[in-house]
Amino acid sequence: MIRIGAEVKPGDILIGKITPKGESDPTPEEKLLRAIFGDKAGDVKDASLKASPSLRGVVIDKKLFSRAVKDKRKRAQDKEDIAKLEQAYQSKFDNLQERLIEKLFEIVSGKTSQGVFNDLGEEVLPKGKKYTLKMLHSVDDYTHLVSGTWTTSKDTNEMIADLLHNYKIKENDLQGSLRREKFTISVGDELPAGIIKLAKVYIAKKRKLKVGDKMAGRHGNKGIVARIVRQEDMPFLEDGTPVDIVLNPLGGVPSRMNIGQIYETVLGWAGQKLGKTFATPIFDGATLDQINAYTDEAGIPRFGHTYLYDGGTGDRFDQPATVGVIYMLKLGHM
Numbered sequence: 259m260i261r262i263g264a265e266v267k268p269g270d271i272l273i274g275k276i277t278p279k280g281e282s283d284p285t286p287e288e289k290l291l292r293a294i295f296g297d298k299a300g301d302v303k304d305a306s307l308k309a310s311p312s313l314r315g316v317v318i319d320k321k322l323f324s325r326a327v328k329d330k331r332k333r334a335q336d337k338e339d340i341a342k343l344e345q346a347y348q349s350k351f352d353n354l355q356e357r358l359i360e361k362l363f364e365i366v367s368g369k370t371s372q373g374v375f376n377d378l379g380e381e382v383l384p385k386g387k388k389y390t391l392k393m394l395h396s397v398d399d400y401t402h403l404v405s406g407t408w409t410t411s412k413d414t415n416e417m418i419a420d421l422l423h424n425y426k427i428k429e430n431d432l433q434g435s436l437r438r439e440k441f442t443i444s445v446g447d448e449l450p451a452g453i454i455k456l457a458k459v460y461i462a463k464k465r466k467l468k469v470g471d472k473m474a475g476r477h478g479n480k481g482i483v484a485r486i487v488r489q490e491d492m493p494f495l496e497d498g499t500p501v502d503i504v505l506n507p508l509g510g511v512p513s514r515m516n517i518g519q520i521y522e523t524v525l526g527w528a529g530q531k532l533g534k535t536f537a538t539p540i541f542d543g544a545t546l547d548q549i550n551a552y553t554d555e556a557g558i559p560r561f562g563h564t565y566l567y568d569g570g571t572g573d574r575f576d577q578p579a580t581v582g583v584i585y586m587l588k589l590g591h592m
């Protein structure tokens with residue numbers, strides 16, 4: 259199988275495979291091969307998986323699935339493999355936490371703790387003590403810490419919240435990968451009838467966004483990229499943060515009659531500030547009072563209404579705009 263990280267272009271072999279060849283009249287090329295290498299040269303044919311004519315990208319993952327055949331020896335081997343796997347992943351967890359502690363110490367070095375608590379309300383790092391490496395190493399589990407009370411600086415607390423959020427994502431990825439690999443060893447892969455092994459290669463294609471491309475949100479709101487400008491020319495918030503994308507509200511809100519995208523915009527911004535994720539049922543969504551409570555807690559304007567400033571002139575626009583955080587997707591067929 260092709261290695262992870264390899265660049266793929268049309269015609270490249272992704273998975274090498276040979277299969278037995280049935281009885282048929284040999285071609286002149288096959289006759290030549292048999293004359294050089296003997297009869298064995300004609301017993302098999304090349305059945306390798308090759309990249310299609312339009313396929314260009316980078317291999318990001320590869321997986322080989324096989325049907326489990328269990329006997330006493332295999333079960334003993336599986337037990338040994340699982341122990342080695344857990345040991346290898348424990349080393350990955352330790353390295354991940356060590357990198358987190360190093361980055362945390364760079365941020366909080368010389369600062370005094372304001373009292374750090376976990377999800378259960380227990381004080382993990384006492385208030386009034388200066389942060390040290392020994393103090394940070396004393397924390398057993400960083401995934402259940404409540405961010406926001408590390409220091410007296412709001413900006414520092416936001417940096418720590420982002421750092422812990424990224425750590426949780428990576429830790430969850432490792433946990434999921436460990437569970438999948440343990441399941442594969444102990445149970446085996448579920449394959450269709452008649453298939454002994456199944457190989458998959460995952461290839462990432464890079465598509466640069468350009469004028470004319472079609473983009474869509476998750477609420478039926480779609481549109482065409484009309485203009486791409488430098489980051490310096492984009493409208494920006496009062497604190498200087500530029501927006502990534504400007505949407506025409508006439509084409510995405512009234513025509514779709516779906517205010518779910520407004521919910522996503524406002525709650526997405528509040529969730530980013532608070533380090534929370536939100537899920538809302540179809541017919542029992544959040545009320546305005548609940549949304550206002552979260553936006554007030556996050557310290558952002560209600561309904562995301564805030565004034566933007568012209569990136570070219572620096573002048574404030576006459577009317578406030580709805581600002582927030584949403585998912586925008588580039589359609590795959592474009």
